[in-house]
Amino acid sequence: MGSKRARGGGGGGLNVPRWAWLLPCAFLPVVLLNLAIAWLGDTHVNPLSFSYLEAKVGALSAYAAHRPSCLVNGHEPLEPLIDAAERRHRLPAGLLRALVKVESESRVHRISPVGAMGPGQLMPTTAAMLGVEDPFDPAPAIDASARYLAEQLRRFRDVRLAVAAYNAGPGAVNGRVPRNGETEFYVPKVLAAWEHTRPAAPVVVAARTAPRATTPRSAPAVKPAAPPKPVLAAKPAAPPKPVLAAKPAAPPKPAPAAKPRSTLAEKSPARAPVSTKPAVTKPAARTKPPASADAQPKPSSASARRG
Secondary structure, X not given: OHHHHHHHHHOOOOOOOHHHXXXXXXXXXXXXXXXXXXXXXXXXXXXXXXXXXXXHHHHHHHHHHHXXXXXXXXXXXXXXXXXXXXXXXXXXXXXXXXXXXXXXXXXXXXXXXXXOEOOOOEOHHHHHHOOOOOOOOHXXXXXXXXXXXXXXXXXXXXXXXXXXXXXXXXXXXXXXXXXXXXXXXXXXXXXXXXXXXXXXXXXXXXXXXXXXXXXXXXXXXXXXXXXXXXXXXXXXXXXXXXXXXXXXXXXXXXXXXXXXXXOHHHHOOOOOOOOOOOOOOOOOOOOOOOOOXXXXXXXXXXXXXXX
16 A cells, blocks of 8 residues: 555646647647747737638748738828729729728738738638738739729629628628628728718808908099080060961751651552452353344434434
């Protein structure tokens, strides 16, 4: 029994299995990767995060390839590049600037905790799809972000859904903003920033015309008044002609008495009324037999008186 105690307490330390020493070796690369992303990308990353490891490695490799040329040549200002990209791809004025401000706070070398890169925070797969070789180069990166956002606007025809598709991918947007713990907060931030970056509507104000300064004008020279013309003496009025006495009017002639006109009824005798009785036909007279030749005519009374 004493020997067992001696053996157990003889080590004097904690017995750690050999496989446990391999855990720090497995976590160390992940921790170093996350710390590099946080330091170079100016972001906050959990050192023990095992998510998006491939995207983070791609972002660090792209940063390492870009940084030497950046130290020598520098970068162009972002504002002219953003305005030109908005006009080129017909985006609403100020929308791309608001998106870049929310995505990267307008920083060119920003790397997100999930491995998105550049001012528009393009994922390595998205940058390769859009043909961007260096996502940290402002000119091609901003142009690619504008193209991708314009494509989502044409697809969804809604600013909210297009911004949501830019953040979560078009496959996650099914007619509404997806609720994945990030996009539902991302969209209101972009729209709130857009209220400050969009140009203000022109306010039409009636301009007040300042009163013109009136210069005193010299009074026109007064012409001397013409001398008054002499007044001619009025001719004496002609005496009035004597008024002739009016002749007495002739007495009116008496009008001739009108003769009584005889009416047609008085001149023409009255006609007997025509009887309307039917006419009576008389019987025909009998014819006498002719006289004989022996019979002599009787002498008329006139011839007897002459003889």
